Amino acid sequence: MRSSDGPSPAPSFSRRGVLGFGAHALAAAALAGCASPARDTGELTVMTHVDEFDEPARKAAENALGVRVRRIDPDLTRLTAMLAEGRPPDLVRGTGTLDTPFLAASRLALDLDPYLAASTAIDAADLDPVNDIWRFDGVRQGAGPRYGLVKDYSQDGMFWCDAEVFERAGVAPPDPSRQLGHDAWLDLARELTVRRGGRTSTYGLDVSSLGGFIHLMGMTAAAGGRVFGDDLATVDFSAPEPKEVLRWYLSYIRARTGFSPVDLNPDGWSWPAFQARRMAMVMSGYWLGALVGDEPALAEHARLMPAPSFGGPRVSPCYAAVGLWIPKACPIPETAWAFLEWYFAGPPAVERAGQGFGIPALTSLQAKLPDARPFQKEALEVQRAELPYLSVLSFTPYARSEALDSVVNRVVPEVFARDASPGGLADALNREINEVLARGRERVG
Known part of the structure; x- marks a missing residue:
């Protein structure tokens, strides 16, 4: 029996599905x-x-x-x-x-x-x-x-590197003992992205697999802010921290180092490109190492890294x-x-x-995590160093995550096409998501 805590290539109602x-x-x-x-x-x-x-x-x-x-x-x-x-x-x-x-x-x-x-x-x-x-x-x-x-x-804000892709590009991999800033992370991604004849042969970084809304929430927490109001019934992307996150996200989309609502992933998630050695960095947690372990060539070069910093308190959400x-x-x-x-x-x-x-x-079972292979031992050390920064992000009771992801996936391309500014995107997200939350609050009572 195989098991996964991450996104599945098969559709799951916990990530996608009917919004009603x-x-x-x-x-x-x-x-x-x-x-x-x-x-x-x-x-x-x-x-x-x-x-x-x-x-x-x-x-x-x-x-x-x-x-x-x-x-x-x-x-x-x-x-x-x-x-x-x-x-x-x-x-x-x-x-x-x-x-x-x-x-x-x-x-x-x-x-x-x-x-x-x-x-x-x-x-x-x-x-x-x-x-x-x-x-x-x-x-x-x-x-x-x-x-x-x-x-x-x-802790899903962490990311994996393929050190061989870095070597091919002549770029030094990040240090797993130090947090990387989000802007430095994106700079690395730009250096590592390779395009030939209008096509991308190597992606520098992908952050698209886990759902757009929860990723924006996690980055905002790393910036020292939050997206939801005190009553979890509204969002405010116009506040300084989430607005800065939208600035980064628009820069990521513009750089085209990976997939987004503007550049959809034909595979549905990041693993196939990382598995094929066509992706330098993929945002995913410790669990991905079990898939890495089935690929001997990739396992030799795969490295787990701590979640990047966004200038606020160090947090590493699940x-x-x-x-x-x-x-x-x-x-x-x-x-x-x-x-x-x-x-x-x-x-x-x-x-x-x-x-x-x-x-x-169960903490009593954590001693059983695999560490026989070099990449497993290194990943486990990085993961253990990350554990003290685990944090809980309070989600809203008034909407399914699929509904909010649907808004992000629809609004981001619309705004990007006409007004790729953090303020314009913040206003559009606030308007659309708050309408969804208001309807949900009426149903819940």
């Missing part, structure tokens, strides 16, 4: 308290990717739990329908950073604190602090009830924190919790830790 989930989800929450069609409570349904829960793992879960276990692919339309029918999956894959406030405010997810308190398999003291991303108290993330558990995680949550309408919550104990603290968790697909969410 909010209204349907609220209707489903209301239906949860009403009579719902009978269902087979002797079967556990898990909505997650096959590469995170394959057939051997499914059979192992059946043996461990003593119930039938069914896996279904993540599909936002299907999930919406199942919630509306009052017959949801028993466990759902989610992205803690982006999903938690919405799930809590919409009253869709089960509070896991009572189950954790009674658990003999998972000790709350053993939970890595990143698990707090799945907590929301109605005002901020990181506090209040716990609505999910992290499978494994990375943009994903992929995990599982239990719908409030689940008819067999004790069985679903038993699955969580097995999946997060049992043999699957031990296997994932040894693969290096992210940092284990």
